[in-house]
Amino acid sequence: MSKQGYIARYFNIVRKLSQQKYCSFENLERFLEREFEMLQINDDTLEFNFSKRTLQRDIKEIRNVLGIDIMYSRSQKGYYIIQDDYSSDLFLKTLEEINSFSALKLTNSLESIVYLEKRKPKRAEFLPDIVQAIQRKKKIEFHYQKFGEEKETLRKVSPIAIREHNNRWYLIADDKGTVKNFGLERMNKVKILSDKIDDNIEFNYDDKYKFAFGIIVPTDEKPEKIVLSVTKKQAEYLQSLPLHESQEVIETKNNEVLIGLELFLTDDFISEILAMSRTVTIIEPKKLKDKVKSILKETLEKYE
Numbered sequence: 001m002s003k004q005g006y007i008a009r010y011f012n013i014v015r016k017l018s019q020q021k022y023c024s025f026e027n028l029e030r031f032l033e034r035e036f037e038m039l040q041i042n043d044d045t046l047e048f049n050f051s052k053r054t055l056q057r058d059i060k061e062i063r064n065v066l067g068i069d070i071m072y073s074r075s076q077k078g079y080y081i082i083q084d085d086y087s088s089d090l091f092l093k094t095l096e097e098i099n100s101f102s103a104l105k106l107t108n109s110l111e112s113i114v115y116l117e118k119r120k121p122k123r124a125e126f127l128p129d130i131v132q133a134i135q136r137k138k139k140i141e142f143h144y145q146k147f148g149e150e151k152e153t154l155r156k157v158s159p160i161a162i163r164e165h166n167n168r169w170y171l172i173a174d175d176k177g178t179v180k181n182f183g184l185e186r187m188n189k190v191k192i193l194s195d196k197i198d199d200n201i202e203f204n205y206d207d208k209y210k211f212a213f214g215i216i217v218p219t220d221e222k223p224e225k226i227v228l229s230v231t232k233k234q235a236e237y238l239q240s241l242p243l244h245e246s247q248e249v250i251e252t253k254n255n256e257v258l259i260g261l262e263l264f265l266t267d268d269f270i271s272e273i274l275a276m277s278r279t280v281t282i283i284e285p286k287k288l289k290d291k292v293k294s295i296l297k298e299t300l301e302k303y304e
Helices: 003-019 025-040 052-066 089-107 124-136 205-209 232-240 267-275 286-301
Strands: 070-073 078-081 138-144 153-165 168-175 178-183 187-196 224-231 248-252 256-263 280-284
Touching (some): 003 052, 124 168, 153 178, 224 232, 232 256, 267 286, 280 286
Antiparallel strands (some): 138 153, 224 280, 248 256
């Protein structure tokens, strides 16, 4: 099998074990065989060969490549991923998304029917190292250049998690006692250190990002109750892809739908509202209405 085929198999093993704890060898073999059939669509010369000896080699490579430990439970008669504080269900879900995307990209078996976005974020190649560092509870070091700044700074942080938003990847990390976000496209020279991450880090993903539209979480503001009036057509879009988990339909009228949200009034959320400006009207709060009105007025003046 090609190198791409091996990597796709590693990813599918992790994907299966993140979905089903204590998976027997037989179930894992059947799952991989079904996934392997996708590879054979474009290359019918490939043969599926998988044994317990092959799996043991794969487990070693998965540990080396992805930093994920897989064990076998005799009492449960199945394989499982060792989970700790930093390999929660949320982390495994994110990892699964990365793995699924990477498998598609690496196998090339679906390139004629699956068209991936060509506008890809920069520095996505750092993802495997960051994932490995989180799994191994190791600190990382990297050079970082903020938007608007000319020089890079050297950062040494304790990585906690990764998050994707608007086709960009972000590292969530503890930097000298403060949890911060770092855009991967602004990172350079990422290095996994031998230092163990701090044991006293307190971080709850749901609590921190509960009222965040994207990646920005203000430290000195409270979330706001937001009411939007949208057209019925726009409401259908928002029902299929909600702006936020707090989104709810308050009232449906003849030509409009009132939608409620509870969010921080951050720049990324305001940008989203501006993008829908023809189909949305802000009912409350007044501060959001005034902010959008000011931006639209300033924009209009540029064209006068």
